[in-house]
Amino acid sequence: MSAIRGARERARIEVTAAIKDEARKQLAAEGAAKLSLRAVARELGMVSSALYRYFPSRDELLTALIIDAYDSVGETAERAHWTAAAENAAPARPGAHLARWVAVACAVRDWALAHPHEYALIYGSPVPGYTAPQATIGPASRVGLVLIAIAEDAHREEGIGLPPLTAELRPEAERIAADLAPGLPPAVAAPLVAAWSQLFGLLSFEIFGQFNRVVEAREAFFRQAVTELARTVGLLDRRG
Numbered sequence: 001m002s003a004i005r006g007a008r009e010r011a012r013i014e015v016t017a018a019i020k021d022e023a024r025k026q027l028a029a030e031g032a033a034k035l036s037l038r039a040v041a042r043e044l045g046m047v048s049s050a051l052y053r054y055f056p057s058r059d060e061l062l063t064a065l066i067i068d069a070y071d072s073v074g075e076t077a078e079r080a081h082w083t084a085a086a087e088n089a090a091p092a093r094p095g096a097h098l099a100r101w102v103a104v105a106c107a108v109r110d111w112a113l114a115h116p117h118e119y120a121l122i123y124g125s126p127v128p129g130y131t132a133p134q135a136t137i138g139p140a141s142r143v144g145l146v147l148i149a150i151a152e153d154a155h156r157e158e159g160i161g162l163p164p165l166t167a168e169l170r171p172e173a174e175r176i177a178a179d180l181a182p183g184l185p186p187a188v189a190a191p192l193v194a195a196w197s198q199l200f201g202l203l204s205f206e207i208f209g210q211f212n213r214v215v216e217a218r219e220a221f222f223r224q225a226v227t228e229l230a231r232t233v234g235l236l237d238r239r240g
Contacts (some may be wrong), residue, residue, distance in 0.1 A: 016054055018044060020068065023061055028117040032127045035062060059130055062121075066132065067139045070116040073111045074142025080107030080108055081146045097154040098227065098235050102197040105199055106219075106228040112203045118205055123200055144180075144196045151192055151233055158233035162187040188233055195229040202226070 024043040037058055041051040080236040084103035088096035121127075122140070137149055154160045154218045165173055165187040177189035184192065202225055205211050206218060215221045 004021060009220075012054070019051060019054055019061070020065060020105075023065055024117065029066070032062065032121050032124075032130075037061065062127060062130055063133055063136065065118075066122055066136055069115070069122045070136065070139030072115070072144065073108060074119070074139060074146075076111045077104050077143045077146045080104045081149070097150055097158070100150050100153075100166050101147070101230045101235060102223060102226055104143075104150070106223065108143060108199070109203055109222055112207055116207050119203070123204055124208070136240075143199075144193075147192060147196055147199075148181045148184070151188055151235070152181065154235055155184055155188065160188060161236070162192050163232060165190065165236055182187050191232045191234075195233055198229055199226060 019040060022043050023035060025043075026035050026039060034229060035058055037051055037055065038048050040061075044051075056101055080103045081100060084100040088099050117168045127225065151160065162185060169190060173186035173190035175212040176193055181189045181192065202222060204221070206215075211218060227236075
């Protein structure tokens with residue numbers, strides 16, 4: 001009985017993967033708004049009723065694709081962080097945390113360039129009629145959590161230069177720090193969220209063509225830009 005159950009589970013995994021792969025092809029060809037369970041079933045040679053046993057609705061299939069995309073870019077960021085941390089293991093090494101920050105940002109850019117349609121799914125225009133469920137929040141946070149970890153390590157190991165914080169922003173910065181980064185002072189937590197959003201703003205301009213005829217040396221431009229983002233969270237200005 002366990003052998004039969006195991007075979008069924010493997011078959012379900014394989015069919016689920018095939019459905020997702022075909023759905024990603026549709027995303028590339030038609031965009032998320034036109035994703036159709038019937039079209040996916042037709043391309044796979046399945047009847048619609050059979051596909052519904054795996055994904056009862058278009059929104060559930062979209063959610064699975066969104067979570068997969070967030071997990072994929074999140075794993076990429078985490079892997080780059082681990083590698084850069086190993087290469088810059090000595091806390092006292094000048095620029096160690098900046099190197100980790102830039103490595104993570106560049107790895108995320110590489111992922112985005114290699115997966116433009118998945119990037120568009122999670123960072124492009126909202127899909128009409130679709131509301132992302134709670135299950136997407138954790139995967140969506142993975143890149144941000146890596147950036148927070150770098151800033152927390154820098155603050156703990158070396159002390160980071162605290163960016164200026166206006167009195168008007170302080171209550172919101174304190175809330176952000178308490179909710180997202182309790183290991184950081186509010187003066188760092190608020191600009192860190194801004195840097196996170198600006199990172200994906202840079203990527204969106206590149207992926208969606210806004211840099212065409214504007215920026216030619218895009219890798220060098222990106223590296224300089226994310227280095228400046230590191231400055232806004234204090235990674236370049238050490239306290240004495």
